[in-house]
Amino acid sequence: MTDVHIPDGYLDPYMAGxxxxxxxxxxxxxxxxxxxxxxxxxxxxxxxxxxxxxLNWPIxxxxxxxxxxxxxxxxxxxxxxxASIAIAIVLAVQTLLFHDGGITAYGANxxxxxxxxxxxxxxxxxxxxxxxxxxGAFLGGWLGIFIAGTAAGLEIGxxxxxxxxxxxxxxxxxxxxxxxxxxxxxITVALVATLRRYGMMPAQIPVLxxxxxx
Amino acid sequence: xxxxxLTLILILLLISPIFGVILANxxxxxxPLDNVADMLDLNESExxxxxxxxxxxxxxxxxxxxxxxxxxxxxxxILLTLLFERxx
Numbered sequence: 001m002t003d004v005h006i007p008d009g010y011l012d013p014y015m016a017g018x019x020x021x022x023x024x025x026x027x028x029x030x031x032x033x034x035x036x037x038x039x040x041x042x043x044x045x046x047x048x049x050x051x052x053x054x055l056n057w058p059i060x061x062x063x064x065x066x067x068x069x070x071x072x073x074x075x076x077x078x079x080x081x082x083a084s085i086a087i088a089i090v091l092a093v094q095t096l097l098f099h100d101g102g103i104t105a106y107g108a109n110x111x112x113x114x115x116x117x118x119x120x121x122x123x124x125x126x127x128x129x130x131x132x133x134x135x136g137a138f139l140g141g142w143l144g145i146f147i148a149g150t151a152a153g154l155e156i157g158x159x160x161x162x163x164x165x166x167x168x169x170x171x172x173x174x175x176x177x178x179x180x181x182x183x184x185x186x187i188t189v190a191l192v193a194t195l196r197r198y199g200m201m202p203a204q205i206p207v208l209x210x211x212x213x214x
Numbered sequence: 215x216x217x218x219x220l221t222l223i224l225i226l227l228l229i230s231p232i233f234g235v236i237l238a239n240x241x242x243x244x245x246p247l248d249n250v251a252d253m254l255d256l257n258e259s260e261x262x263x264x265x266x267x268x269x270x271x272x273x274x275x276x277x278x279x280x281x282x283x284x285x286x287x288x289x290x291x292i293l294l295t296l297l298f299e300r301x302x
Contacts, residue, residue, distance in 0.1 A: 007259070039298035047295065050287050052226060054280070055229070056238045060241045089291075097286065098269050152247065172246070173247070173250055
């Protein structure tokens with residue numbers, strides 16, 4: 001069983017190196033942008049996402065998926081930077097302990113799930129949070145994972161060594177993620193709705209809401 | 215870390231093999247990337263560095279191993295959270 005995570009062997013050395021480099025530079029800034037007092041919350045969310053990712057949702061006769069959680073992390077932590085750190089920790093534990101995602105592909109996995117997914121989800125959430133928070137949560141999860149899957153197709157298709165053009169690799173990843181992303185959106189909105197009900201989203205907690213966390 | 219948080223994690227851990235092992239085996243779990251890899255003839259490299267590959271524990275049945283592996287992962291996050299809380 002492999003995963004949505006890219007394993008070793010799929011990316012050539014150039015793509016692996018380039019994605020590692022971009023991810024490392026990004027994570028350096030993300031770590032600086034994450035307030036220290038938010039870190040316990042970041043790792044606690046990462047732990048919950050790690051376990052949630054173990055719950056695979058098998059869809060009979062088709063393509064399966066599991067919850068990824070990048071958009072949710074951004075919404076709950078009220079910071080896309082902190083959410084990226086959370087996803088990067090999850091990916092590191094998965095890769096090192098369980099061989100879930102490759103070491104050479106770690107950079108690409110961080111970029112897809114921890115950067116692209118997190119920021120698309122965050123942007124849609126911020127756009128809709130005030131008037132339609134639940135729509136924002138749903139669309140953030142859905143379209144975020146769709147674009148993240150598309151990004152993985154782009155990375156695979158950009159490598160000349162693979163020998164398949166982008167016109168094949170991008171739709172092959174984009175179409176199933178567009179459909180499966182609906183489940184990601186549904187789980188994200190369910191989590192956000194539940195937490196809002198108990199007054200646990202950042203906007204409802206004065207200490208967190210007061211501090212601007214861009 | 216609240217008691218509620220730890221309870222939630224424990225429940226998720228205990229039910230995880232239902233989804234991650236039993237149902238996954240029942241339907242032939244395959245994610246989009248797996249299917250694309252088949253289509254494009256991409257092969258995963260053989261190098262392995264961990265005895266707990268794919269959330270298994272050597273010598274244990276998959277269902278039990280999945281829970282133990284999950285618990286090991288969770289332990290890392292709990293330790294990290296405790297460390298961060300002390301450093302705050």
